[in-house]
Amino acid sequence: MIHALTDPFVHFAFMRRALVGCFALSLSAPPVGVFLVLRRLSLMGDAMSHAILPGVAIGFLVAGLSVLAMSLGGFVAGIAVVLLAGVVTRSTMLREDASLAAFYLISLALGVLIVSVKGSSIDLLHVLFGTVLALDDAALILIAAVATFTMLTLAIIYRPLVLECFDPNFLSSVSQLSTPTHFLFLVLVVLNLVGGFQALGTLMVVGIMLLPAITARFWAQDISNMIVVAVGAAFAASLIGLLVSYYANLPSGPAIILTAGAGYLASTLIGVQGGLLWQLMPRRHLEA
């Protein structure tokens, strides 16, 4: 039994690389996702994953399938959208979700345009769906660097970020850190999307960011515990998803995300914080 779990990784280097890449991603993306969920910006991850497309496409057109070029392009496009949306939000009456929606749609249309004029639809599929089983050294280093930077930055901005989510008015009444914290956090979102697109694709990296984070809400009552649970769930989804894709001969990116999705669905039923089954079970109420 244990051999069935370890053999694919012992025998095949590409499986080991995939596992390492997914684990690194699992350390950084889910904590970012936890904050996105708590700020009710869950759908922003999705929007941003579209927003980086034109940058990735331009990088691809300039330098071919170069991780560095595509990542740099994606990063620049993502930051541009975040900054423009942020500037519009803070200087007009539009709310953040509305201005982000506007800019990501523009960005996405631009991306599709560039890809379809200059590339083929196969290229687009590659960008959108990733190739977790073909991670080269450059991609692994990029993912590891993103994960390291994310964890360090989160550690530094943790307290103001928690306050910014819980009580933004209070944060701005006691310090000037509100705006820099918010933008640094958005940079982390973009970085993780860019870091993950090579492995899982721009669309599905959002899955590894958000599904474990949403799952964690069913298991933990405190934000630091939520982060731990989310990272654990992402690790489990990576490992199980890769094994499923290996034995059932399925594409690995969707297998990982579907495993995370299964974890989420199970948690809605059995999670200790408001899982549905617990609510259905007739338990006598307490004295006080």
Added chain:
Amino acid sequence: MNETKLSAISFHDLTLGYDRHPAVHHISGEVLRGDLLALVGPNGAGKSTLLKGIVGQLKPLSGSLSLDGLKSSDIAYLPQQIEIDRSFPITVFDAVAMGLWHDIGAWHGLNHERSLAVEEALYTLGLQDLGDRGVGALSGGQFQRVLFARLLLQNAAIILLDEPFRAIDTKTVEDLLHLIRRWHAEGRTIIAALHDLDQVRAHFPKTLLLAREMIVWGPTKQVLTAKHLAEARQLTEAWDEQAQVCERGETTSERISA
């Protein structure tokens, strides 16, 4: 004796508002250090706006406002609750501990001494058994106690309270008023936007009656008269799209000297 007291906040022909429409119109006057001042007026009178102006969240449309010898970090501000995410997974202890921000900032840890200070604040507000609870599990009154515990830790010279007793039961209100009196006795400056006139008469020595314009400002007994209140009620909640540019220079409001 008030003549010898230092001023804490002064308004100089201050107009605050949104999108050029004034919500607080041509206010002048001084809040003295150690004042316990009630802000009274109908909905839309500009009470919250004035408080936002004092903390610096709103820039004056005209006129000015100065903190005399105090920094903005000397102000603790309790806004109306609405903008706090009460479903956020944070414990009561952690939420209250944020009141130590000026002490610990973004990076310092809670040492033993500071943890004790948090425990003490919890105890003062009767929250000692709820420290490990999530804030989502609290009742409205308990949550207001949490916010007051945080204010207590902020240890600020000026405390601004925006309708702090909305939808709170009498027992909790009594406890919170007790804390406010303690702050007053400690010489802090307190400004609270309130609706309950009996409460104001009983606990607040001074009142500023506001109806976009300043109606009166002075000792509570002389401010809360039938005549003044009727005047305040006549406030039209005027957001006139065609409003003319205001040409007024000096304020015409009345101020009763204390």
